[in-house]
Amino acid sequence: MAAVTIWNEFRHEREDDDVAAVYPDGIHATIADALAADHTVQTATLDEPEHGLTADVLESTDVLLWWGHEAHDEVADEIVERVRERVLEGMGFVPLHSSHYSKPFKRLMGTSCSLQYREDGASERLWVVDPGHPIADGLAESTELPKTEMYGEPFDVPEPDRLVFVSWFEGGEVFRSGCCYRRGNGRIFYFRPGHETYPIYENETVRRVLRNAVAWASPTEGSPRTFGKRD
Template structure:
């Protein structure tokens, strides 16, 4: 059993009709549905949102979370630093973190990367093609060599993140831009996967290929036993 917590600001869906029409129950609910649709995976899923106490991530919840999936966009600065530090420590202890789309600017991801995580973007509703560039990686299991998203937001290089440990996907856009769309990292004992697709006004999380990638990412990011982390003076 993998304990998965899906975190979402849950602001756009309530404040913008165009987003609410695409994700009437919230982006977190759609992601949860995509992950629950696979009977072969034994997941215990809960959701958390920005406006809950402790942003839905009090210490006892994070302590029980094996993988945290994070979606954010317009309210990154409203996430309390205390919660960010709590997430960072849990990742270092072994909790997996999946960072989606505009959460490249989230406080937890920026703190763990140590860079601005900035990029270029264009909201034009153009087509994106994602190419698998590391077909042997577990996150690419069962994914075709490429798949298209017919309408999306463009993200372009340079992407100010550290060089990924493994790069699983690269995106191409109709404007000719390319982007590192599936980046894997280790921080402490925890695994981190950044996955680019997911603009709030397009039903990207209903796409079958995106759902498969997310399910694979949860498997990959789940904690492993490893060796204990010990610090301080030794006798």
């Protein structure tokens, strides 16, 4: 059982009635519900002191899930660096959907993390392209998400260590929707499906992916890392 922190801007749900209708308690609460049976879960939001991500909170976090969209620039650089350092130390990091453009993910990737997009509510088919990966455990070959936002290539991120999912959209676009990375001792999994006005995080396949991702990204003991001059 991992100690999970779910971070959410928690702005759309309080400002937009359409979003509140889908996620009345916030996206973070819906994700927490998907994980609570298997993990110890707490949440944090942008407008809390230190964005809810104090040094003590992050020190006690095994895996941090991140959902951001409209307020990336409001995240303090001090907190971004705090998250980056914890990932390098071994904390897992799972940025979701539009968090491709979050400060922590961009800092860890070292690229713009830009992409193409279209908000048309068309369908998506999420294909498992690495069926042997633990994040794909228990999933069907593919899953249809009937209403979603299109993300399209090029996706300006480093080549993933492992690519678990590829999405196909009605417009013909494809996208690398499940990208695994290692940074320092930490594991990172970027997962594309999700949108504030579509109930993506109620989908059972998506919820299974989140549970699998937390298990995969949780810290492992490994071997001690020693730097500097040797005697």
